[in-house]
Amino acid sequence: MSSYKGKFSVKIMLLLLLVTIVGASLLGAQTHASAVPSVSTTLSAKSKEAADLNDVAQLTAFIDGIMNVHMDNFKIPGAVISIVKDGKSLFSKGYGYSNIKDGTLVDPETNLFRIASTTKLFTWTAVMQLVEQGKIDLDTDVNRYLTTMTIPETYPQPITMRHLMTHTAGFEEGGVGYQITTDMKKLPVSISETLAKHIPARVRPPGEMMSYSNYGAALAGLIVEEVSGMAYNDYIQKYIFEPLDMKHATVQEPVPASLEPYAVLGYARENGQYATRPLTFEGGFRPAGSGSVSANDMAHFMIAHLQDGRYGDQQMLKPETVKLMHSPSFQFDKRLPAMDLGFIEMNMNGLRVISHGGADELFNTEVYLVPDKKLGIFVSYSGGDGGVAARGLMQAFFDRYYPRKEDNQPPTSAMLENSVQKYAGSYQFTRRNHSDIDKFFNFLTKISVTVSENRLSIGSGTEQQVYAPIGTDLFQEVGGTNKMGFRTDAEGKVTYLFLDVFNPLPLEPTPLIDQTKFWLPLLGISVIMFISVLVGFAYRRREMREMPKGQKWALRFSATTSAWGLVTLVATFLVVLNMDLIVRLSRITQSLQIYLFMPIILVGLTVALLVLSVLAWKNKYWTVLKRVHYTLVALSAVSLSVFFYHWNLLGWHFG
Known part of the structure; x- marks a missing residue:
């Protein structure tokens, strides 16, 4: 399952995890994440001067120390790392097991680790080969290259390959029910048929803003096929893997029989033990994330990118x-990290x-390339909190070998300080769904920016x-190097927020109708009203016997609607929102x-309740106070129905 799990600082990632729904896309390290800064500090803070990267013995001891600590703390059964420098392999080593049951140790030369979205680098490289x-x-409009499908012309501006490579095509996010498969019998799957069947809506003009897109990367892979x-x-095998002597690498699903013995198993913790779990497959989205590769072979790929496209006597790409x-x-x-053609920029110690x-x-x-230093690092983990471990490892590595120079934080001016209030508010990621059931899974995923002093x-x-x-629309973390930038319109109103640790995942202001502070009070009031109806119904059963038939039916409908509304709301949060990510x-x-x-059904009951509310006032059922209460219950049912409509839970909205 390809992911956008990228360059997040530990603190920012924890923040997101605090507000992300159970089972959301950013899975990972809640238990041990806070340990990463202490590990990095302990291992790297002792040396203010840059250590000698060419001292392989020291490098080995340093990496061993970090990997051993991380694998124990973050419950990681197997890991691998390769480091290249100046056109050659500097360090390569496996840790833990590729198969725990058989006691097989990880071998960096032969063992294939699944690299998910890092596969996109192969796809983008293939695209650039065809560009040159x-x-x-x-x-040029990508529709010019597509022969089996057409991207709708939602906007006057066409989508181009540059837009796909920079995640600025303007697609919404999708995936419920079709992004991956766990059934090997369904493979292989046609890329063209998959993409034609699940075209996401275009929700912003191309080139306007980034929104990380697996669909866009898969579409680029389809264009590679059709061009x-x-x-x-076959293209990736012939024009990337073979020239780079990558014998233990594939984008095929499942991996070819000849490589199957080398595939690292995936594990999850179960009752304190590692248990194997079935793999997920990208199917028709494989250009976005189906790769499996060994560390040594990935070193060849990194060397080629760092050496002007050359590996040995093979020229994968031209220098230009x-x-x-x-x-x-x-x-x-x-002033902030950019999006290159397929590569995501970040800043590590300057x-x-x-x-x-x-x-x-x-x-x-994770793959990190430092072109100015001819340095490349590949690290991959099976199971556990590997994402947190990778970030801790990288920070420790750069702190030791490329320590950050003393920062003189830019001074702030009174003018800048007096204008910060406009940036406060709720923000949501541009990478989200608008038109399908997927939209609901963004309900709780927001970031709040507040102002203090x-x-x-x-x-x-x-x-x-x-x-x-520190500048117009630009902020820097106090005591740190992370930056936050904003875009504003001609009137000075904020249109986008960018956190450099979330590149390429900018955010935009959350309209009130998408905010939890709007919906949760309404839902809370509805729940209270429904409960009051049920309690009152239970206590008034004897009184109801003496009521006219019309009033009896009105109360019964009110109780039925209230009970159904409560059950539906509970099912929404416990069944839908809590769905296992893989299943979803x-x-x-x-x-x-069925849900x-x-x-x-609730909408049908609500309509009936509204009609009965009118009759209650027309025929003067009960006292005025009771009629007001009855009407408020009907309005609560309307609020709940609107909630389901707004979040695409009213009907079968599948992409």
Whole structure:
């Protein structure tokens, strides 16, 4: 399952986890995340001077120390790392087991780790090969290259390959029921058929803003197929893996029989023990995340990208193509990390790093390239909190070998400090769904920016991050290097928020109708009203016997609607919102299909209740106070129905 799990600081990631729904896309390290800063500090703070990276013995001891601590703390059964420098392999080593039952140790030369979204680097490299051959133009409508499907012309501006490579095509996010599969019998799956069946809505003009998209990457892989005349798997094998002597690498699902013995198993913790778990497959989305590769083979790929496209006597890309691919292609703000052609920029201790991560529930992978230092690092973990471990490892590595120089935090001016209030508010990721049932899974995923003493804050308590203004629409973390930028319109109103640790996942202001502070009070009031009806109904049963028939039916309908509303609301949060991520993305379950009848039935009951409310006033049922209460119950049912409608839970909205 390809993911956008990328370059998050530990504190920011914890913040998101605090507000992310159970089973949301950012799975990971809640238990041990706070340990990462202490590990990094302990291992790297002793040396203010840069250590000698060419001292392999010291490097080995350093990496061993971190990996052993992380694998124990973060419950990781197997891991691998390779480091390249100046065109050669500097370090490569496996840790733990590729197969615990058989006692097979991880071998960096042969063992295949699933790299999820890091696969996109192969796809983007294939695209650039066709670009330099003149078969693809970065700025031409992608529909020109597609023969089996057409992207709808929602906006006057067409989507181009540059938009796909910078995640600025403007697609909404989707995936419920179709993004992955766990059934090997369904493979292989056609990329073209999958993408044609599940075209996501275009929700913003192309080129306007980033929104990380697996669909966009898969679409680029389809274009590779249709332009080259070769199947995606075959193209990557022939024009990337073979020239780079990557004998233990594949994008095929499942892995070829010849490589199957080398595939690392995926594990999860169960009753204090490691238990194997079935793999997930990308199917028709494989250009976005189906890769499996050994650390040594990934070293070849990194060397080629760091050595002007050359590995040994093979030229994978021309030097000018590599330079273009590694250069900024979309920038939220020139003062913040850019999005290159497929590579995500980040800043590590003042160094410009281009990178890409990937994660599913069983594997976590990171690739970091530092073009100016000819340095590349690949690290992958099977099971456990590998994402947190990778970030801790990288920070410790850069602190030791490329320590940050003393920062003189830019001074702030009174003018900047006095204008921070406009940035406060709730923000939601641009990477979200708008038109399908997937939208509901963003209900609780928001970030709140608050103002305190002319500073902006995210989070609270020990996880709070405070940002001070250092320029127009630009803030820097107090005591740190993380930056926060905003875009504003001509009237000065905020349109987008960018946190450099979330590149390429910007946010935008959350309209009131999408905010929990709007819906939760309404839902709470509805619950109270429904409970009051049920309690009153129980106590008034004897009184009801003496009522006219019309009043009896009115009360019965009120109680029925209240009970159904409560049951539906509970089912929404316990059944739908709490769905297992793998189940949610791989199939439409029978329980979900059945659940979706419940909001529809509620709407029917609500309409009847509204009619009875009118009759209650017309025929003067009960006292005025009781009629007011009855009407408020009907309005509560309306609020709940509108909630289901707004979050695409009214009907079967599948992508």
